[in-house]
Every structure is written in structure tokens, then in C-alpha cells.
Amino acid sequence: MADELNVEFVSLRGRDIDTTATPAFTRERRFVTFEIPLEDGDPDTVWNALDSSRRGHIRTARKNELTIRKATSVDDLRRYYDLFLNNMQHFGTPPHSFGFFERLWEELGDNVVVDLVEYDGSLINGQIVLFSEDTGFHWGSVSDHEYRDLQGGSLLLWNSIEEATRDGYSTYSLGRTREGTGVYSFKKSWGGEKVWFDDYHYFPDDEITLPNPDDDKYDRLKDVWQRLPRRATRVIGPPIRKNISL
Structure with missing residues (x-):
């Protein structure tokens, strides 16, 4: 599915999998x-x-x-x-x-x-x-x-x-x-x-740096979000949240 959908990576968080059966996955402890x-x-x-x-x-x-x-x-x-x-x-x-x-x-x-x-x-x-x-x-x-x-x-x-x-x-x-x-x-x-936790990742193409919410590149977005009216965060927040993986 990852190959067909052209995603950047698949992450299985906190899972224990058999990497001998699925060698494409790499383990990382984050x-x-x-x-x-x-x-x-x-x-x-x-x-x-x-x-x-x-x-x-x-x-x-x-x-x-x-x-x-x-x-x-x-x-x-x-x-x-x-x-x-x-x-x-x-x-x-x-x-x-x-x-x-x-x-x-x-x-x-x-x-x-x-x-x-x-x-x-x-x-x-x-x-x-x-x-x-x-x-x-x-x-x-x-x-x-x-x-x-x-x-x-x-x-x-x-x-x-x-x-x-x-x-x-x-x-x-x-x-x-x-x-x-x-x-x-x-x-x-x-x-x-x-x-x-043992997290396992699969990269269909080249391996990329996994997203980190503490990265400075997100600071501007966080600042904008903090300034929004509360009612707006209630309405537009959930559709954004379900598409975020950090």
C-alpha cells in the first residue's frame, strides 16, 4: 500500500515485529x-x-x-x-x-x-x-x-x-x-x-528525516495557531489533526 500510495514513510509505533520476515522495516527508538x-x-x-x-x-x-x-x-x-x-x-x-x-x-x-x-x-x-x-x-x-x-x-x-x-x-x-x-x-x-518503545519504519524511496514537533521549522505555524480565535481552532483543527503524523 505504501508503494502504491507513494507515501514518504510508514511508521508502526510501539510495535514488536519480526524484522526477519519484514526486512524492509528498520527499528528506531524515539x-x-x-x-x-x-x-x-x-x-x-x-x-x-x-x-x-x-x-x-x-x-x-x-x-x-x-x-x-x-x-x-x-x-x-x-x-x-x-x-x-x-x-x-x-x-x-x-x-x-x-x-x-x-x-x-x-x-x-x-x-x-x-x-x-x-x-x-x-x-x-x-x-x-x-x-x-x-x-x-x-x-x-x-x-x-x-x-x-x-x-x-x-x-x-x-x-x-x-x-x-x-x-x-x-x-x-x-x-x-x-x-x-x-x-x-x-x-x-x-x-x-x-x-x-520500539518503532518500525518503512521508506518506499529514500530514507528521510522523521518529523519532530520540536523542530524550529514548525515555530511559525505554532505561533499562528496560538493567535487564532478559540472557535476557529474547534472547527478547523480536527480536519488538520487527523492528517498530521508526528
Whole structure:
């Protein structure tokens, strides 16, 4: 298909394939995750493995009268999505459509959990956690930067890890990231094991440099996106997003 469609490359992310059977694919390690072991079912063991500064952030959050609850309706999901839109514009990135999240919500049922943090009636943090077999996959964190000093994100993630431990899950995965970034440092502070993803690539013609969202050539596009009206990013963002591969 790649040859017929004349694409520049095919990327299989985080897959383990037999390169002896498919020698045209080359392996490259570009992303890592951190996997937190939960096997003994004791949240105290997980707590003690956290970086001391992370435990301090969680303690701070507990003093700030934050309310944690799970989304129970499409209206809750829409509130999460509004905060997601804010974050994507801040990062200069086109967003997924609301329909994308709505389909996750409807199709995955109990295997998807949307957690919310509220402060004085305002939604200030949210996250999506996907559960499969014995693993929880943390994905889709959003936050209101105006309230970042309240440490709601740390409290929300810890609450989810604590619940997964008590519910008998064996691993909590923090999702893929690039080594050396700020997000990488945040995830490292949770005491998990660093795990590399094996990505496989096929180049129909000459090998090219794979796209990197941190490349300077995207700075102008990010700046333009950040200046757009919020309503415009909601409308034109999803059609752009589904055609981006970074």
C-alpha cells in the first residue's frame, strides 16, 4: 500500500515485529514511557517510590480544597474537551474533534475513565485513563495554567494510581514521551521503570528525516495557531489533526 500510495514513510509505533520476515522495516527508538509497578497492591509502596518533590506537590494539593470526581455524563466530557482545546491552542497544536473523545467514551465503556479536578466550581485539571487487562494507561492530561500552583494534576494522577493499585492492576503506564523534555522529567518523578518503545519504519524511496514537533521549522505555524480565535481552532483543527503524523 505504501508503494502504491507513494507515501514518504510508514511508521508502526510501539510495535514488536519480526524484522526477519519484514526486512524492509528498520527499528528506531524515539519514545519512552515509565511503567509503575503495582503488584503488591499496597499504595504505600508506590508512594515511597515517588520523588520527594512529587510527594510534596501532592501534599500541597491536598491542602487546597480541591474536588476530585469521575465524569459521569457527556456534559462532563464536554467540559474536559473545552479544557483540552485551551491546552492544544497553548501548545500551538490542532486538536482532536469532540466526536473522537465521545466515541472513546461510548465504545470503551468501563475501560475508559475521565477524571476531573475542580476548584471553587471551576474545572482546573482532567485526565483520561485507559484500562486493559492488568494495566492502566495514563493519557490525555489537561490543565488550566492559571491554577497550576494548586498542583491539581499531581493529585489527580496520584489518586488514579492509588485506585488502580487497590483495584488489583499490576502496572500503571504514563504514556509515551521524548527523552529530555519537561514532560519526561515530570513522568520520571513518579518512580516508574523507564521503558523504550520500539518503532518500525518503512521508506518506499529514500530514507528521510522523521518529523519532530520540536523542530524550529514548525515555530511559525505554532505561533499562528496560538493567535487564532478559540472557535476557529474547534472547527478547523480536527480536519488538520487527523492528517498530521508526528
